[in-house]
Structures are given as structure tokens and as C-alpha cells.
Amino acid sequence: MADSNAPFTDALWEAIGPIYGAILGHPFVSGLTDGRLTRDRFAYYVVQDALYLGSFARALSALAASAPDGEATAMFNRHAGDAIAVERSLHDGFLGDLGLHPEQVDSATPSPTTQAYCDFLLASSLGRPFHQGLAAVLPCYWIYQRVGRELLPKGSPDPIYRRWIDTYGGDRYDEVVREVLALTDRVAVELTGPQRDAMQDRFVLAGRYEWMFWDAAYRLERWPV
Numbered sequence: 001m002a003d004s005n006a007p008f009t010d011a012l013w014e015a016i017g018p019i020y021g022a023i024l025g026h027p028f029v030s031g032l033t034d035g036r037l038t039r040d041r042f043a044y045y046v047v048q049d050a051l052y053l054g055s056f057a058r059a060l061s062a063l064a065a066s067a068p069d070g071e072a073t074a075m076f077n078r079h080a081g082d083a084i085a086v087e088r089s090l091h092d093g094f095l096g097d098l099g100l101h102p103e104q105v106d107s108a109t110p111s112p113t114t115q116a117y118c119d120f121l122l123a124s125s126l127g128r129p130f131h132q133g134l135a136a137v138l139p140c141y142w143i144y145q146r147v148g149r150e151l152l153p154k155g156s157p158d159p160i161y162r163r164w165i166d167t168y169g170g171d172r173y174d175e176v177v178r179e180v181l182a183l184t185d186r187v188a189v190e191l192t193g194p195q196r197d198a199m200q201d202r203f204v205l206a207g208r209y210e211w212m213f214w215d216a217a218y219r220l221e222r223w224p225v
Contacts, residue, residue, distance in 0.1 A: 020207070046095065
């Protein structure tokens with residue numbers, strides 16, 4: 001039986017336990033630490049993630065506008081600006097190391113998975129209540145934090161992959177994620193059972209998209225027609 005006094009985020013994480021296990025076991029993620037992930041797959045990921053970040057930033061801005069209090073508004077505005085800018089600069093560094101140019105990102109086409117995930121985030125943050133939009137963006141924060149912390153002790157023989165792991169496994173990113181988790185628990189306290197169920201539905205679906213995003217990169221996914 002679930003502990004009624006436990007934070008709502010505990011129930012959310014339990015709901016994606018199998019999905020997170022599948023993420024850790026995916027050859028894209030495991031390949032970051034054992035060095036078996038080929039550079040073309042990582043380059044594909046970096047380009048698609050840069051495209052994804054544009055929609056993620058817009059989703060965060062939408063949540064800032066509909067947030068229940070000034071503290072949450074300030075947080076999401078900060079994340080949509082400073083945090084996204086930091087991650088974009090990280091990608092810029094990866095692009096150079098991978099022999100890519102920013103123009104290749106600008107001219108890239110979102111993959112089927114990237115397009116679907118971006119549409120899901122924007123529909124959740126613009127067309128649904130705040131708590132559902134919050135649940136939709138949370139896996140991107142939280143799963144990356146958990147993956148980073150899981151991979152950090154293992155490191156990587158590849159310096160590019162090691163830098164990626166250090167970013168998401170570090171204390172700075174951990175602080176950002178803890179802010180969003182605290183807000184999620186604070187919002188959930190005021191919700192009805194059906195509203196929390198709707199949050200969990202959004203959260204689980206976003207978790208599935210996270211797995212699909214890495215899988216698409218590993219497969220070098222293309223539009224079939």
C-alpha cells in the first residue's frame with residue numbers, strides 16, 4: 001500500500017520504474033560509458049536534442065505564464081532562459097568536437113520521434129491545465145538527472161561522452177531538478193485524485209518519449225517517406 005504521506009513525486013517515479021530500467025539498459029545509454037556508442041549516433045542525438053530544446057524552452061515559458069505563484073513563474077522563466085542557454089552552449093561545444101556546424105542544426109529536420117515529443121510538450125503546456133504541463137516536462141529534467149548520476153561513477157573512455165555525463169551527473173544540474181520536484185509536490189497537494197491521475201498519465205507518456213528519443217538516435221531514425 002502506498003504511503004499517503006509520501007511525496008507525490010515518489011508515486012510518479014514508481015510509475016516509470018520499468019521505463020527507466022529500459023532507458024538504463026538501452027545500448028545508446030550504456031554505450032556512453034563503455035565507449036561502444038558510435039559518434040554518428042551521438043551526433044544525430046546532439047542535433048535532434050538542439051531542435052528539441054527550442055520546443056522545450058517554449059513549453060517552459062508557457063508554464064511560467066500559467067504558474068500558480070510568482071516563485072514558480074520566476075523559476076520557469078529562469079530555466080527557459082539561463083538553463084536552456086547553458087545547455088545550448090554545451091551543444092555548441094559538442095558540434096565542434098563532432099565536426100558539425102551550427103548551420104547543420106538550423107537546416108536539420110526533426111525526426112518523427114522529435115516532432116512527436118515536441119508536439120506533446122507544447123500541447124501539454126499550452127492546451128492543458130498547469131499541473132499537466134508540469135508533469136509533461138518533468139521527465140526531461142528528472143530522467144537526465146538520474147541517468148547522469150547513474151553513469152557518473154562509471155565515466156567513459158570517450159572524452160565527449162564523459163563531458164555529457166559530467167554535466168547531467170553534476171551538482172549544478174541536481175539543484176535545478178530539485179527545484180522542479182519541490183514545485184511538483186507543492187502543486188500536487190492541492191489537487192484532486194483525478195487531477196493527480198492526469199498528471200501521472202502525462203508523466204508516464206513523457207517518460208516513454210524519453211526512451212524513444214534515445215532509441216531514435218541509436219537507430220538514426222529517418223522519415224520513411
